[in-house]
Structures are given as C-alpha cells and as structure tokens.
Amino acid sequence: MREPFVFDPRHPLCKTPFGAAVCGSQIALRCRPLAAEGFTHCALILQQEFSGLRQELKASFSGIEGDRACFALDFSAPAEPELVWYAFRLWRDDGSGCMLDKTGYRSDGGWDPWQLTVYQKSFSPTWFGQGITYQIFPDRFCRLEVPSPEGLVGERWVHQDWAEAPAWRPEADGEVRNRDFFGGSLQGIVSKLPYLKELGVTTLYLCPIFESASNHRYNTADYTRIDPMLGDEEDFKLLCREAGRLDMRVLLDGVFNHTGSQSRYFNADGFYSTLGAAQSTESPYYDWYSFHPWPEDYDAWWGIKTLPAVREEAESYLDYIIDGPDSVVRRWLRAGASGWRLDVADELPDWFIRKIRAAAEETKPDAVLLGEVWEDASNKIAYSKRRKYLLGDELHGVMNYPFRTALLAYLQGGDADGFREAMETLRENYPPAAFSSLMNFLGTHDTPRILTVLGADRIPESKEERAIYRLSPAQRQRGLELVRLAALVLFTFPGSPTVYYGDEIGLEGWEDPFNRGTYSWESGDRELLAYFQRLGALHRSCPPLREGSIQWLYTSGPLLIFARELEKSRLITVLNASDQERELPLSEPKVRNLLTGAVLSPEDGRLRLPPRTGLLLTEDCPG
CATH class of the missing domain: 2.60.40.1180 (Golgi alpha-mannosidase II)
Structure with missing residues (x-):
C-alpha cells in the first residue's frame, strides 16, 4: 500500500527515533515528495527557540521508492536542551519550489513548523506514573469530630451538618472569602486508608494543608504549621507512616507564588504577633512583596488583594522556601512527604522551579515534582516567555488537562480521532519519562464534577441555579454510563490515573465551591465505586x-x-x-x-x- 504523506514525524519511514530527542543524539529524517512533482533538491530548515540559531542543512537524494522521491538527512540534536522548529525546502533544477511544513506545501512565506523537543536525560522516579493517585480536598473528605474555629486565623465558622452544601454567596461587601469549614482532618484521612487501599491508590495528593484563613488553603498563612483544624505535624507524620505501610505516598501542594494577606508574613489584619510586610517596611518579610506604594498597593495574584504575590528572587524568601537547611521544601519531605505539586507553575520562574527540584532531590532522591499547567507543557508560553518545564531539570510531569479536555470532547459527541490526535501530540512533544509521569484525571478542585458535566444537557446560566442543580434520574443514568467509559480510559492510559475524591461514588456539582462538597460516607453510588475498585485492581495487577x-x-x-x-x-x-x-x-x-x-x-x-x-x-x- 502506498503511504500518502510526504512527511509525517510520527511515522518511522520519516523520522527516527519517535518524538522528543536526548541532547546530542542522532535523528534521521526522510522527506518523500511524489516523484512526478519533479523536486530534485531538499533542505532541512532548523530554528532553535532558545539559542536563536537558524540553520539550513541539505538532504541527500536517496532514490525513488515506488512513486516517491526520497531525500534523507541525519543530524545531531543540540547539545543543550532546546525546542527545535523545523520544516523543509524543496526545489527543482530550474529554481522553482516551495516550503513544506505542517500545513503542507506553501509558497506564501509562512512558517508553521514541526516541533522537536530536545531534553537533558535525568533520573525520573517511576513510582508516581505507574501508580494510582487520589486527590483529596482535606476539609471535605473525612471528619472525626466537629472542630472549634476559636483562636484561628480568619473569621472561620464550621458547618455542624456534614451533609450541608458549601457556602457560596458573597459577603456583605461583595467578597467571597471561603470562611466556611466542615472539619475534615488528617486523622480522618488516616482512618480511611484501608478504603483508599481498596481503590488501588498509591499516591495521596493533598490540596494545601498549611495554616490558612480559608477552607481551600491556597492563601497560605504559615508554611511551617499544619492548619490546626487538620491536625498538627505529628498527625502529618502519622499519615505518611501509615500510608507507607500500605505502599502509599503523600504528595503535597506547594503554593509558592503568593501568600495570604492574613499570613504571618504579610499580616494585613495584625492577627500574628510577628511584624508583617503590610505593617512595617522594617518587617523581615517586607522584601518578599512588591509595593507601589506601600502599604496600600501591591502586586497580587491576578489582582486578588487577599493573595499578595511574592518576589521569588528575594534572598530571604528563597532561603525560607528552598535553600535553607530547614526550608519549607526540605522540611516537609523530611517529615514524610514524597513530592510536591506546584500550584500555578506558570507564575513561577524556570530558575525557581529548577531550584525546587534540586533541593527536593537532594533531600529525598526519588521525590517527584509536578506542575499545574493547563496546556501542552512542552511549548507553553507564559507571560510572553517560552517555558522549559520538561527539558530535564524542572518538572518530572504535569497535570494533564489536555487529556480531560480531549476525552470530554469525544464523550460528548466528538470524533475519537480527535482524542487520539491530541494525545499523540503530547506523546510526540513530551520526553518519554514526562509522558509516563502525567497526572491524568477526569476532574479536580478547579473543574466541575465529571458526572455533572457528562450527565447535564445544559449549563445553568446563573450561579443560583447551579448551586441547587441536580441531575434528573435519566440524566444521571446517562452520565453514569459515560463516567464509566471515561474511567476506563483513565485507568488504561499511560500515566497516573487520578481520582478526585468522591467522583468514584458519583458526587455532583458545577464549579467551585459546588465541586467541593463533602464525601458521602453514608451514601453514594456503590455500583460505581465497585467499578472504580475493579479498575484499580486491574491497573495494579496488569x-x-x-x-x-x-x-x-x-x-x-x-x-x-x-x-x-x-x-x-x-x-x-x-x-x-x-x-x-x-x-x-x-x-x-x-x-x-x-x-x-x-x-x-x-x-x-x-x-x-x-x-x-x-x-x-x-x-x-x-x-
């Protein structure tokens, strides 16, 4: 059978090896235009993203194969990590010709090249990608007793009824402060480790657990202290030890781009006895933040003033988070954690991520470092800068949002080939170890519940409607059938299948906070749970x-x-x-x-x- 393509980088006839290349390795390319088109010359055009080097290398004519004229070229990948963009120039003896890129033949001067990721080979732990991950929103997973909010940072209040819906309405001043707590705890998670073992879980990914003024805890108040509602450092060490006895590891959420305004470092409301940056320019934390002018105006994550952004380059901040002998990164790894997931990795400089990885591996050689990246992490541009997440010395893997996006598109009536194409693009662009270390999921704390998405026939327009929305019996049945399909792909695809707590029993809910309800230990869909348990057992045994x-x-x-x-x-x-x-x-x-x-x-x-x-x-x- 004749191959219809002139060049396909995923086909061994045209490119070997497949996908990304190790620094300095040899790459073989073959371009195969139809002989009838009369091309007698071919050159490879290379453009290196980071060095700026541009080259044109002439290919050799290697003969006629069937109806194809074949041009071949071997070249060495750059010695340093790079993104190499490439296309071909084809021409005839009379000088006529064209460019060949991803769009096909073109003579308009455009440039839509193929991507070659060139990475530095380094050690990558396999325990994460080969295991099953379970994401827990700690406040909502398991409560052993109703806690008291007295004496804690933030004006907290606690739901007495575990089954209540999370509060979502803005407060009198229009702000949403997420001050309602349910009281899930680390000891509660410990009590449910046998349940998680039955699911086949090998990694517990915990949303932030450090002291904070809000229930989501992404506005850190103290990086050195477990939030008292969750427990204390001894409870954390106990969780890591007991999880380890069941062959599970703990992955922490690192929020290092910003702190909370009610933190001991910023201390906007004066809760802490320490002198915060909002109180005095003499504060030891003053240079962590950018004021213009102090104290009224300062850089904040996406302009949200309760989340003042830090200056990662501040020497004292670097020492506190990464470099110091008892830094945050090192301390919690020594306490029992096995790795970090970096919140908003796009907001962190490449050099900062490199330092975190170096400190983590120095402290615990098989620690894993993952990043929150919503797009293709191999070529992501953030703040007008091309990122280097996966080139060998930063992240081991990322959260695989493209997997969720493509799978939902297919299950909601799209073409299965769209899913294949999206995943093959990642497999081609990512170093093999990074592709195998992807955190694949159907939902997270930042997305609507998978059952709601697949069961609903529309998205209610108002937040009030979404707050009380529940699937009809017919919608729920259809949604459950599609969730089973989604879970089947999740557990059989390369990477770590990641279950967002409660998805395995059919929890419903649109966006935050409706997707962050409490786990229903007394109810829930037990048939769906048994299906997830079966998939977990197969993943573990196959x-x-x-x-x-x-x-x-x-x-x-x-x-x-x-x-x-x-x-x-x-x-x-x-x-x-x-x-x-x-x-x-x-x-x-x-x-x-x-x-x-x-x-x-x-x-x-x-x-x-x-x-x-x-x-x-x-x-x-x-x-």
Missing part, C-alpha cells in the same frame, strides 16, 4: 497498564480502540460512546472482558457493542 506502550487500533466517530503492550502481553481498551449499537473492527476469534470475566466470541466473525459501553479485552482465553 503490568501493561502501568508500563506498556500504546498502540491505536481504531479511532473513528464514537469508537475508540487502543492497546497497551508489554513484552508478549496485550490489553485492548474498547469504547462505544454513541447511543447506538456498533460493530467492532476486531478480528480476534475469542477474547475475555477483564471487567466482567466474560469470554466473548464474535457472532459470524463480528463483535457488536451496545451503546455507551466499554470493554477491556485480553486475548488470553484458555479453554
């Missing part, structure tokens, strides 16, 4: 799901079929996201569905799949 390569077998319309392969073992994920029964393009004479244990034999050589149904197949069907 090496291909943790370490295997991915092959796309069929992606068209509502049908998504891919395989994970490791040595001689192969598992096949099959989804039919449509409302109609579909015939599957599979030729295996007999397969077993690992989700149910049933052996499937295609009738008349054909296997049919009911609407909104998924399978996890193995060809190992003895007897």
